[in-house]
Amino acid sequence: MTVDYSLYLVTDSTMIPSTSTFLKQVEDAVNNGATLVQLREKEISTLDFIERAKQVHKLTKPKNVPLIINDRVDVALAVDAEGVHVGQDDMPATLVRKLIGPNKILGVTCSNPNEVRQVVREGVADYVGLGTTFATNTKKDVKTPDGVGPIGIRKQMHELSKDIRCVAIGGINHSNANRVVHQCRVGDRSLDGIAVVSCIMASEDAAKATRTLRAELDHTPEWAVVRSFDKRIPNHAVVKNMTSQHPLVHHITNNVVKNFSANVTLAIGASPIMSELPEEFEEFASAIPNIGLVVNLGTPNAELMKVFSKALTVYNKYNKPIVFDPVACGASRARLESCRKLLNQGVVSVIKGNVGEIMSIWKLTPFYQEDVDTGESHMRGVDSISNAKDAEVLEKGVQVATTFGCTVVITGKINYIIGSDKRSVQVAGGDALMGSITGTGCSLGSTIAAFLAAESASPIVGGDILKATEIAVRLYNRAGAEAGKLSKSPGSFMISFLDQLSEVSQNPEEKV
Ligand code: 3NM
Numbered sequence: 001m002t003v004d005y006s007l008y009l010v011t012d013s014t015m016i017p018s019t020s021t022f023l024k025q026v027e028d029a030v031n032n033g034a035t036l037v038q039l040r041e042k043e044i045s046t047l048d049f050i051e052r053a054k055q056v057h058k059l060t061k062p063k064n065v066p067l068i069i070n071d072r073v074d075v076a077l078a079v080d081a082e083g084v085h086v087g088q089d090d091m092p093a094t095l096v097r098k099l100i101g102p103n104k105i106l107g108v109t110c111s112n113p114n115e116v117r118q119v120v121r122e123g124v125a126d127y128v129g130l131g132t133t134f135a136t137n138t139k140k141d142v143k144t145p146d147g148v149g150p151i152g153i154r155k156q157m158h159e160l161s162k163d164i165r166c167v168a169i170g171g172i173n174h175s176n177a178n179r180v181v182h183q184c185r186v187g188d189r190s191l192d193g194i195a196v197v198s199c200i201m202a203s204e205d206a207a208k209a210t211r212t213l214r215a216e217l218d219h220t221p222e223w224a225v226v227r228s229f230d231k232r233i234p235n236h237a238v239v240k241n242m243t244s245q246h247p248l249v250h251h252i253t254n255n256v257v258k259n260f261s262a263n264v265t266l267a268i269g270a271s272p273i274m275s276e277l278p279e280e281f282e283e284f285a286s287a288i289p290n291i292g293l294v295v296n297l298g299t300p301n302a303e304l305m306k307v308f309s310k311a312l313t314v315y316n317k318y319n320k321p322i323v324f325d326p327v328a329c330g331a332s333r334a335r336l337e338s339c340r341k342l343l344n345q346g347v348v349s350v351i352k353g354n355v356g357e358i359m360s361i362w363k364l365t366p367f368y369q370e371d372v373d374t375g376e377s378h379m380r381g382v383d384s385i386s387n388a389k390d391a392e393v394l395e396k397g398v399q400v401a402t403t404f405g406c407t408v409v410i411t412g413k414i415n416y417i418i419g420s421d422k423r424s425v426q427v428a429g430g431d432a433l434m435g436s437i438t439g440t441g442c443s444l445g446s447t448i449a450a451f452l453a454a455e456s457a458s459p460i461v462g463g464d465i466l467k468a469t470e471i472a473v474r475l476y477n478r479a480g481a482e483a484g485k486l487s488k489s490p491g492s493f494m495i496s497f498l499d500q501l502s503e504v505s506q507n508p509e510e511k512v
Contacts, residue, residue: 003066003105004035005127005193006217007210008167010070011039011056012138015202026056028206030065033214035193038085038107040070053079066105073099083107085129088115097124111143112152116159127165129195130156133180134171138197147171149344150183151364154403157186158366169195174209178216179347182224183405186366193217222319223347224405226421229467233460238451238471239508241460243269247290247453249446252276252311254298254327260439260494261294261446267501268475270450278310285318292453293320294445295348298327300338312346321452321465324348325445330360340364343404349452349465351400352409352445355393362396365403390414398422407465409448411441415473419466427470429477431484433493440480440497448472474512479504
């Protein structure tokens with residue numbers, strides 16, 4: 001039997017709005033796109049459970065929607081339901097399979113990669129419910145109450161075998177269903193569906209709630225579409241497209257580089273705005289077509305994390321580009337956790353960092369196993385020290401790009417630019433003196449954001465983020481190389497660098 005797991009309703013009779021009934025909610029759901037129903041009753045007598053299961057089965061069976069009984073094998077057998085779902089503390093899956101036979105559907109709840117590995121080893125389950133995706137009020141005894149986010153779900157998916165289907169559960173609703181489906185991908189494997197309780201069961205209009213979820217599932221967001229560059233367009237035309245638009249670069253950046261980043265943004269012909277006032281983010285992102293955001297983790301604090309978080313949500317809502325600079329994210333656990341939170345909460349267009357930073361972000365991909373830390377890269381302050389070989393760096397960069405569905409820039413003597421579709425380019429250039437003044441790394445983020453903002457408002461390379469980023473990096477490094485010819489000490493280099501950024505941006509022919 002092929003089962004459609006795409007929109008999996010898990011019931012809860014304790015949250016029905018006063019204007020409806022339990023059965024009406026379930027009926028509205030199966031009539032409007034729910035593809036599977038799990039009857040989950042915690043405080044109910046066996047007799048009532050069986051009665052309720054029969055009533056629900058009457059609604060689901062004519063629609064060919066499988067009915068899965070939570071936990072109670074006896075009830076499932078009594079009503080000849082299509083399947084059983086068990087949690088980690090319920091009857092072991094191997095035993096359930098013996099009781100229900102080979103043909104019924106068997107699902108198991110998992111909360112971490114180890115539990116998934118166990119399910120794979122046992123080989124008796126048809127699907128797993130992976131959680132807890134986001135914090136939820138519906139189930140109190142979950143193992144990960146803050147939610148593991150798409151990062152955690154991907155780590156669980158990574159352990160799955162091909163023959164076991166998977167749905168994500170926990171805190172999934174209209175605001176995040178689409179993102180969950182598109183973010184929870186590992187290689188060519190995607191979620192088979194999402195499971196929800198309150199989004200439908202507690203809704204005043206369960207039919208509409210289900211239809212809206214259905215539409216969210218079926219819609220491909222703009223950020224998930226990879227666009228590939230038309231090669232006939234010369235690099236200087238991409239620069240001219242940027243300078244002629246004067247894009248706005250909204251910085252939420254660190255205290256050390258604010259002034260320099262603003263000057264770099266002006267030098268390339270864009271406009272900086274430094275705002276940490278969440279109340280105005282909506283106005284910026286909704287009203288200004290050629291705006292891009294820089295989220296720079298350089299000098300974090302608890303208040304700023306809330307500001308980042310708000311900015312990410314708002315810029316995602318309006319599909320505006322975001323450059324994420326995880327400065328020194330390997331310096332402490334807390335910093336990497338901050339990155340985890342942000343990358344769980346939204347999508348970014350570009351992650352830019354040095355080798356150490358990108359190797360730390362790599363730890364958030366499913367390819368990193370928590371217990372096998374080889375310690376190849378580590379951080380000292382914000383400078384990166386790495387003995388990871390180039391090929392390995394590139395490979396891990398590709399894994400970051402594909403995992404987060406974004407373009408990755410790894411800065412260094414050679415800059416690697418890697419697309420979420422695994423294309424990669426290398427850009428050399430720059431000057432050693434770029435490492436002697438503060439802000440040259442961070443302001444590359446500003447430059448990239450300016451190019452992405454211009455590209456999103458008026459595409460010249462067909463919305464190809466990799467290409468727009470590459471041109472930004474080329475322009476930046478060319479200016480650095482030119483400045484290095486003119487100045488041999490840090491102070492004068494800084495001035496020359498700004499001059500050359502302006503010069504190269506205004507006259508990009510032959511230079512970029
Ligand atoms: N299992 P809602 S979370 C039934 O993490 C259940 O395994 C979870 O409810 C898990 O969609 C959960 O209302 C409740 O957030 C999900």
